[in-house]
Amino acid sequence: MNPKRIVALIVLAAVALLPLHFSHAGGWASVEIVDGPDVLEIGKPMTMQLSIKQHGINPVDIDPLVISATQTETGKTIEETAAKATGDGNYTIELTFPSKGIWNLEGRPGSFPAFDMGPVKVGQTLGSTPMTAPSGALVIDITGGMGSGAFDPTTTEIVAGTLVVWVNNSTEGHTIVIDGTNESSGLIGPGAAYARIFDEPGTYRYVCGPHPNMTGEIVVR
Ligand SMILES: [Cu+2]
Numbered sequence: 001m002n003p004k005r006i007v008a009l010i011v012l013a014a015v016a017l018l019p020l021h022f023s024h025a026g027g028w029a030s031v032e033i034v035d036g037p038d039v040l041e042i043g044k045p046m047t048m049q050l051s052i053k054q055h056g057i058n059p060v061d062i063d064p065l066v067i068s069a070t071q072t073e074t075g076k077t078i079e080e081t082a083a084k085a086t087g088d089g090n091y092t093i094e095l096t097f098p099s100k101g102i103w104n105l106e107g108r109p110g111s112f113p114a115f116d117m118g119p120v121k122v123g124q125t126l127g128s129t130p131m132t133a134p135s136g137a138l139v140i141d142i143t144g145g146m147g148s149g150a151f152d153p154t155t156t157e158i159v160a161g162t163l164v165v166w167v168n169n170s171t172e173g174h175t176i177v178i179d180g181t182n183e184s185s186g187l188i189g190p191g192a193a194y195a196r197i198f199d200e201p202g203t204y205r206y207v208c209g210p211h212p213n214m215t216g217e218i219v220v221r
Contacts, residue, residue, distance in 0.1 A: 032050065044096065050092065080095055097122040100123030104119045142169060158219070168188045203218075204217065204218045
């Protein structure tokens with residue numbers, strides 16, 4: 001056990017005494033996708049940069065970091081061990097998705113509880129970067145830095161048929177997962193955007209898969 005590892009375990013044990021904080025972080029250590037391809041292709045190794053964070057904030061190395069991806073439609077699972085990258089808490093994972101669909105990612109850092117990293121969409125084009133959103137569209141900015149992202153505006157009201165464009169102006173990848181559905185944007189990289197038309201009136205709550213503390217709501221009239 002090297003000295004850095006010992007420090008990490010002591011810090012994690014100390015944080016364990018503050019259970020209220022965990023309900024926000026979703027576990028002792030969060031595993032986030034910080035960068036990756038805008039489009040996840042089928043049958044090709046896709047490389048993603050990951051970060052392990054204690055309490056969702058402080059980067060920490062915890063080995064081994066095992067990443068699994070389960071296809072929601074079929075239950076098929078693939079699993080790989082992440083490679084350590086330069087910098088505290090930084091890892092790289094290479095996953096080859098065998099088929100199109102929604103895959104839910106889970107990170108298991110060492111013996112710590114598994115962390116739900118949220119769903120990604122494989123085999124579809126995502127993440128265009130519109131220079132200007134179409135007129136009449138509602139633009140929601142994704143703001144913030146590492147581990148402190150937010151949707152701006154958080155809550156908004158639109159009329160049915162409005163195009164909503166989320167623009168990622170932050171420094172890490174995020175997803176839009178609509179509550180109560182399997183619908184996910186897939187990873188929206190920094191500088192990329194995701195667009196969706198809301199045709200049906202109702203209240204749509206959504207969350208960022210990798211960052212469960214990032215939530216928003218759209219009321220469609
Ligand atoms: Cu996020």
